[in-house]
Every structure is written in C-alpha cells, then in structure tokens.
Amino acid sequence: MKILNVYRSAPDATTKKLVEIVSEGREASSFDLNVDAPDYSNLVDMIFAADQTICWW
C-alpha cells in the first residue's frame, strides 16, 4: 500500500507518532505544504500515485 503524508504545518510529536505507526511497513512518501511556494503539480501527481493520502494539520 502506498501512503502519502501531507503536512499543512510542521508535525509535532503526536503527528509524528501517528505517521510512524500508520506508515510502518508501507511504501510511504511525504509532501510539505508549509512552504512559500508548494509544487502543486507534483503534489497532485503524488496524490494520484498513492493509495491513501493523509493531510495532517
């Protein structure tokens, strides 16, 4: 299963723990939305390639 973790803000300890558990043993990638100019085209490609996208707070 391919999982994509997207971050709207810097992940704190709680988010990091959940990501660790959810992603364990899976093909996981991540995308940081919390930057000045996110590459939305790349993000959409990553969403389409993933089986599940989780957009954390």
Next chain:
Amino acid sequence: MSKKVCFVSRHKDYVHDAMRSALGLAVENMYAYCTVLGVEVPAFDDYNKENLEWIRDMEGEVYSDMDANVETNEMAKISIEELGQKMREMDVIVPYGIV
C-alpha cells in the same frame, strides 16, 4: 463495501462539528469514527450527546486520549498508539480543522 472513516480533532472549536460530520457519513452508510486528541471538551449539551449516541448506534465510536473526556462525555479511551493502529484499518483519515 462500506468505507471506514476516522475524523481526528485537536482543537476544542472543531470537536463538535467533527462529530456532526462523522454522523453525516454514518447516515451515508459509512463506518464513522471520531477522535479528540489532547483537548478537554466541556460537558456535551443534549444535541451533542445525541450525536455521540447516534454514531455508536451506527457502529461507530467517539474516542479520546483524555481521561476528562472519558469521564465527562463518555468517550471511549484510546492511546496514541492504539489510534495509530486503528488508523491503519481506515479507508479515509480526516485530520479535522486546525491544531
């Protein structure tokens, strides 16, 4: 097959609406779960008590890692580790609102 959806709220202003939204999916024949992390929620009014009961009646659950929410609002206790494991079973995970 009915999808499993888990809402997770970490801000007190988003808890009640996450429950309402979860109930909305439950009536759409999805398994809807709601989790309140790290925030203490004042005692529910009748409307929100009913929403919690409806979610349970429809085979969902409302969880929290906070003992106060378990005692005051009868949410089911869950640890971060248990929630992470539960999330692995979900088709959709909804980190709700803001932190």
Next chain:
Amino acid sequence: MAKSLGIFVTNPNQMRHVMGVTKAAVAKGSKVKVFFSWWGTKLTTTAEFPELCAMENVDVSICADSYKKSGFDVDVVPKGLTKEKMATQAQHGAVIDDYDCYLTL
C-alpha cells in the same frame, strides 16, 4: 485518463492550497469536487472563491448548516455559488465515494 479528486475543507486558512491543488489537478485533466464545511465556509468570502466556482470540471458546494453556524445568513448565497450547492454532509459522502482520490485541507 486522469484520476478524479475530492477535497474536503475545514481549515479557514487553506484557500491558497485549495486553489493551487485544484488548478494543478484540472490542468492534468482531472475532475475535482470541493466541499467546504465548518469554518472552511469562511473561505466563501475570499476573492478566490468565485474563481474556484467558475472553473471548468470543478464542482463546489458548502455545508449550509456550517455556513449558518459560522455567522452567515443562509439566504445570502456566496458569490459564485448557487443556492442548490448549499447542501448537507452528504456532499462529503460524495467526495469520498464518487472520486478516486481524497484530500482534506
């Protein structure tokens, strides 16, 4: 054929991401549905909201109950939207069930 994308918006600070992701998905030939709920409905007052509603292959709706609870008059339809797009949480169900991919913002 590009996959379709459903976006569920509850954070009132995410309009640039809503626009950025939607435009990028549409540019790839994707069909997009955006549903605004709870304080996400505050984004109906942004300058970008009518632009989003006018985009081809984009279906925009809001939760009418959330809109009311966020302090708006439900009889005042946000610019760019139509009355029938002021709907219920069933729209979130449609985002999940009818679209290939899901994103919450």
